[in-house]
Amino acid sequence: MATKQTQVTAKIMMSPAVLMLLAWMIVPLGMTLYFSFLRYNLLMPGMEEFTGFGNYEFFLTDPAFLEALGNTLLLVGGVLLATVIGGTFLAILIDQPIWGRGIVRLLVIAPFFVMPTVSALVWKNMLMHPVNGLFAWITRGLGAEPVDWLADLPLFSITVIVAWGWLPFATLIILTALQSLDSEQKEAAEMDGAGPISIFWFITLPHLSRALTVVTLIETIFLLSVFAEIYVTTGGGPGTASTNLPFLIYIQALLQYDAGTASAGGVVAIILANIVAIFLIRMIGKNLET
Amino acid sequence: MARAVTTQRKLAFTIIAWTVGLTLFFPVLWTILTSFKTEGEAIATPPTFFFFDWTLENYVEVQERSNYLRHAMNSVVISVGSTLLGLLVAIPAAWSMAFSPTKRTKDILMWMLSTKMLPAVGVLMPIYLMCQWLGLLDSLVALVAILMLMNLPIIVWMLYTYFKEIPGDILEAARMDGASLGKEIIYVLTPMAVPGIASTLLLNIILAWNEAFWTLNLTASKAAPLTAFIASYSSPEGLFWAKLSAASTLAIAPILVMGWFSQKQLVRGLTFGAVK
Numbered sequence: 001m002a003t004k005q006t007q008v009t010a011k012i013m014m015s016p017a018v019l020m021l022l023a024w025m026i027v028p029l030g031m032t033l034y035f036s037f038l039r040y041n042l043l044m045p046g047m048e049e050f051t052g053f054g055n056y057e058f059f060l061t062d063p064a065f066l067e068a069l070g071n072t073l074l075l076v077g078g079v080l081l082a083t084v085i086g087g088t089f090l091a092i093l094i095d096q097p098i099w100g101r102g103i104v105r106l107l108v109i110a111p112f113f114v115m116p117t118v119s120a121l122v123w124k125n126m127l128m129h130p131v132n133g134l135f136a137w138i139t140r141g142l143g144a145e146p147v148d149w150l151a152d153l154p155l156f157s158i159t160v161i162v163a164w165g166w167l168p169f170a171t172l173i174i175l176t177a178l179q180s181l182d183s184e185q186k187e188a189a190e191m192d193g194a195g196p197i198s199i200f201w202f203i204t205l206p207h208l209s210r211a212l213t214v215v216t217l218i219e220t221i222f223l224l225s226v227f228a229e230i231y232v233t234t235g236g237g238p239g240t241a242s243t244n245l246p247f248l249i250y251i252q253a254l255l256q257y258d259a260g261t262a263s264a265g266g267v268v269a270i271i272l273a274n275i276v277a278i279f280l281i282r283m284i285g286k287n288l289e290t
Numbered sequence: 291m292a293r294a295v296t297t298q299r300k301l302a303f304t305i306i307a308w309t310v311g312l313t314l315f316f317p318v319l320w321t322i323l324t325s326f327k328t329e330g331e332a333i334a335t336p337p338t339f340f341f342f343d344w345t346l347e348n349y350v351e352v353q354e355r356s357n358y359l360r361h362a363m364n365s366v367v368i369s370v371g372s373t374l375l376g377l378l379v380a381i382p383a384a385w386s387m388a389f390s391p392t393k394r395t396k397d398i399l400m401w402m403l404s405t406k407m408l409p410a411v412g413v414l415m416p417i418y419l420m421c422q423w424l425g426l427l428d429s430l431v432a433l434v435a436i437l438m439l440m441n442l443p444i445i446v447w448m449l450y451t452y453f454k455e456i457p458g459d460i461l462e463a464a465r466m467d468g469a470s471l472g473k474e475i476i477y478v479l480t481p482m483a484v485p486g487i488a489s490t491l492l493l494n495i496i497l498a499w500n501e502a503f504w505t506l507n508l509t510a511s512k513a514a515p516l517t518a519f520i521a522s523y524s525s526p527e528g529l530f531w532a533k534l535s536a537a538s539t540l541a542i543a544p545i546l547v548m549g550w551f552s553q554k555q556l557v558r559g560l561t562f563g564a565v566k
Contacts, residue, residue, distance in 0.1 A: 010390040013382035017446055018398065020379060024439040025405045031416035042419075090310065097296075098304040106550050107311035110318050113549035115500040117521040118538040122321050124524075125531055132333040132531075134320070167314065169556075173565050176557045211565050218560060225409045228502035228517070232524040246411040246503075253415050254507065263415045270412040277407035284562050285400050 029270075035263035042257035055264035059252075064240045065265075068248040071155055072272075075244055076223040078159040079166055080216060086163075087170025087215065088208065092200075094171070095178050105175075112168035116228035123161045124150060124233045154234045154242035161229050166222075170215045177211035178204070217280035224273050245269050318542070325349070325535035332531040348536035356519070358537060365515035365541075367430050368505070369498035372437035373445070373491055379438075380445040381487070387446075388453035389461075399450065403562060406443040410503045421508055428510045436508070437498045445494055448559045452486025489555035492548055499545050516541040 039051045059065055094105055111119065127134050128149035136146035149157040181204065189199050227246045230236055236243035236251065243251070249269060253262035312319075324332050326344045352358045387395045417436065418427075426432035456479065464478045502517040509518050520541060523534045549556070557565055 006390050007392070010386035010392070013386040014398070016379045017383035017402075017442060020439060021402055021405050021442060024442075025408065028413035028416040028420075029408070031419075032413055035415055093303065093307050093310065096303040096307070097300050098307045099300070100304070100308065104307045104311040105553070107315040109549070109553055109556075110315050110546060112556075113496060113500070113546045114318060114542050115517050115520070115545070116502045117506075117517050117524075118321075118542055119317070121520060121523055121534060122317055122538060125529065125534065126320060126324060126332075127317060132335060134337060137335050137337060164314070164317070169560065172553060173557050173561060177565055214561050214565050221407055225411060225503065227411070228506060228521070231506060232521050246409065249411045249414065250507070253418065259415050259419070266409075266412040266415060269409045273407055273409045273412070277404060280407070281400055281404055284403065285396070 032263045032266045032270075035259050036267050038260050038263075040258075040260040040263075042259055051260070055260040056268075059261050059264045059268065064243065064248060067240050068243045068245050071240075071242060072224065072244040072246075074155060075159055075162065075226060076220055078156075079163045079223050080219055082159070082163040083166045083170040083219065084212060084215060086167050087174050088212070090167070090171040091174035091178050092204070094175055109168040109172055111165050112172075114165065116165065117232050119165055120161055120229040120232045123157075123164070128157060150234050151238060154238065158226075158229055158233060158242055161233070162223065162226055166219055169219070173215050174208060174211050177208050181207050213283060214280075217276060217283065220276045221273065221280065224269070224276070245272070318546075321535045321542075322539050323535075324532055325539045327532050327535075329530055329532045332535070348532045349540070352533050352537045352540075355533075356537075358519070358540065361514055361516050361519040362540070364430060364513055365499055365517075368433045368437060368515050369495045371430075371434040372441065372498050373494040375434065375438045376442050376445045376494065377449075377487065377491060380442060380449055384446050384449035384453055388450055388456070389458065399447065402443040402446055406440075410440075414507065417504075418507065427508060428513045430513045432508060433504060433513065433515070436504050437501055440501070440504075441494050441497055444497070444559060444562075445490055447562050448490040448493065448555075449486060451558065451562075452490070453483065455486075456482045489552060490559070492552045493555050493559040496545055496549055496552070 036055055037050060037052060038048045039054065040048045090108060094101060094108065098104065114122075125133070130136055130146050130148035130151070133146075133149075135149070139146045147153070185203055186199055189203055194202070225246050226244060227250065230242055230244065230247050231250075234242045236247045240248075245265070246269065249262050249265040252258045252265055323339070325348055326346070327338070327342050328345055328347070331338055331342050387399065421427045421429075421432050424432075460478060460482075461474060464474050469478065499515075500517065502521075505515050505517045506521060509515070514522075516537075520534070520537055523530070523537070
């Protein structure tokens with residue numbers, strides 16, 4: 001249907017975006033790959049030499065790597081668990097006939113718009129501080145010893161802070177999916193004597209499966225790169241107790257100036273993210289056809 | 291009888307929902323309240339909730355001590371600049387993909403999406419070094435360019451899904467009535483495309499405003515936007531909770547308002563149209 005001329009115009013209109021993204025992808029990626037095979041320290045310019053897989057060996061056998069990998073998975077898993085389950089309950093709650101639903105919705109989604117450095121610092125100081133924090137005041141009120149959250153439970157505390165920010169995202173998407181649920185189906189099930197639990201299990205949950213998958217995949221992509229929350233709260237510590245993969249690479253890169261090892265770590269992070277990305281892209285691609 | 295039961299039920303759910311909602315919102319509310327306290331009152335135990343001497347001194351001091359406005363301006367330049375540039379590049383691309391799709395359109399869209407999946411930390415080293423070589427560390431130019439490229443896939447995708455909804459028949463009809471291409475764009479397409487473009491603009495300004503990987507790693511002081519400025523309060527000597535709260539309140543307030551307006555678009559933009 002499209003004539004030759006419109007096809008040419010279409011190509012011209014598309015080319016800036018395509019070329020820019022192509023450059024944005026290929027140039028840094030190529031450089032990361034190249035650096036990852038070099039012994040390259042920013043403090044010793046001109047001393048670069050080829051080391052083969054030396055950087056990978058160094059990065060992967062560093063005990064900090066396994067711990068960072070574990071922390072990354074715990075952080076992603078913990079936040080996912082909290083936001084998907086919490087988001088489902090919240091979405092169902094907001095979907096009930098209640099007074100002031102619009103306002104409740106606004107209150108619930110607000111955390112998503114708080115920039116990560118603000119949320120991390122507010123939680124770290126005003127809520128989780130072991131002496132003056134609000135949690136410490138509450139625990140003392142209950143007659144217990146206050147917990148030094150970020151020192152004693154660093155990874156858990158960061159999980160809580162990050163989950164607080166992502167819960168609105170999950171809630172909002174699940175709520176959107178929930179509102180497209182055919183109410184006649186539910187009414188029919190009610191007439192047949194189905195209780196709220198079986199309605200949830202056999203009607204609501206299957207309907208939500210797609211939204212839940214999308215939430216899980218998209219959150220995973222973002223959560224694999226959590227950085228600012230760690231940067232301003234624990235700095236990865238104590239020791240490496242709350243260091244995740246991005247933070248470990250950041251330490252190699254900008255604190256130890258080891259460009260070679262940081263790049264090898266970068267390649268590892270890219271591979272990890274791609275495993276998730278493949279599933280997400282397939283799902284979205286399927287949706288595009290319908 | 292049945293009516294009484296539903297009202298009771300409604301009341302119960304209302305109470306639960308409001309409790310949960312207020313609990314989740316509490317950290318934000320607490321930040322806003324603390325920003326109006328004195329430093330002494332901010333760390334007082336037991337904490338004071340509403341009955342304290344309200345003061346604006348923190349807002350004044352945040353500006354005087356650290357030139358808050360400069361960092362706020364940096365945030366504005368980075369978020370608005372990167373989004374506008376992104377739109378400039380993305381509108382023609384999304385337009386042509388929506389109105390003259392080819393066999394490869396879908397592949398191109400999926401590929402664009404895949405660039406978004408690249409973890410930033412994977413390219414930290416080359417981007418940092420390139421900025422260093424070009425003398426662009428701690429400069430707004432670099433951040434505008436990087437954030438624009440980072441959000442470009444989302445911008446193209448959002449616009450594409452909006453443009454897709456504009457019925458092609460209308461274009462045909464206008465053409466049959468003898469409208470020229472220029473008139474077609476001004477009178478027929480623009481009015482239908484503007485809402486979609488506006489939502490895309492809003493969501494991407496929000497995303498860029500809150501971006502906290504590149505802004506933290508590529509700025510020091512001169513070009514630091516609010517994300518990086520607030521991060522400077524994390525040092526132990528920077529423990530001024532009331533001032534931290536004042537700076538935070540100012541940093542999140544505008545974006546919170548914009549976010550509340552764009553909740554619907556948020557779902558669409560962040561799920562790439564997979565959930566509507």
